[in-house]
Amino acid sequence: MLESLLIPTAVVALAEIGDKTQLLALVLAARFRKPWPIIAGIVAATLANHAAAGAVGAWFSTFFSDAVLHWILAASFAATALWTLVPDKLDDEDASTARRFGPFLTTLIAFFLAEIGDKTQIATVMLAAQYPHLWLVIIGTTVGMLLANVPVVLAGNFAAEKLPLTMIRRLAAAAFFVLAFVAVYRAMQVSGWVG
DSSP, rough: OHHHHHHHHHHHHHHHOOOOHHHHHHHHHHHHHHHHHHHHHHHHHHHHHHHHHHHHHHGGGGGGGGHHHHHHHHHHHHHHHHHHTOOOOHHHHHHGGGGTTOHHHHHHHHHHHHTTOOOOHHHHHHHHHHHHHHHHHHHHHHHHHHHHHHHHHHTTTTHHSSSSHHHHHHHHHHHHHHHHHHHHHHHHHHHTTTO
């Protein structure tokens, strides 16, 4: 049961380093200088986005046998590992929302939209398909998002400039590759290829 919480937390925390939503947190922190409404917006947006992604992952898992699902998960994790190695850039439209709303609503809208199709959302879909405790996966991915973004909001540019982003992206990619290998091993177990 703890695996459903801890693995998603670690995977998303690593994958989020250098991600466009982390850059967005940096922009919002610099623009508004009000960390708590920004953090509250991150929590609300992430819970909503990852709950939807988790529901898709849980629903998706009902269509396939365990073996096929593990093979799909292995391929998805491997693809996400490669995607993690590519640095993200902040889109201008993500940051432009700030002109119309205050810090909480701006963060809520911008983070929700920035997460659509993002690697952490895809990871949430895959993790929810793999682990049986959906709400623990959602809580774990949300905590992972907060572990990566709250220090950036609180410390501003200082934290982002001091982090070795290339090394962290490589660690995140390695974590996704490990998950891919675990999924391959489980697929082979379910198929009866290994004992």
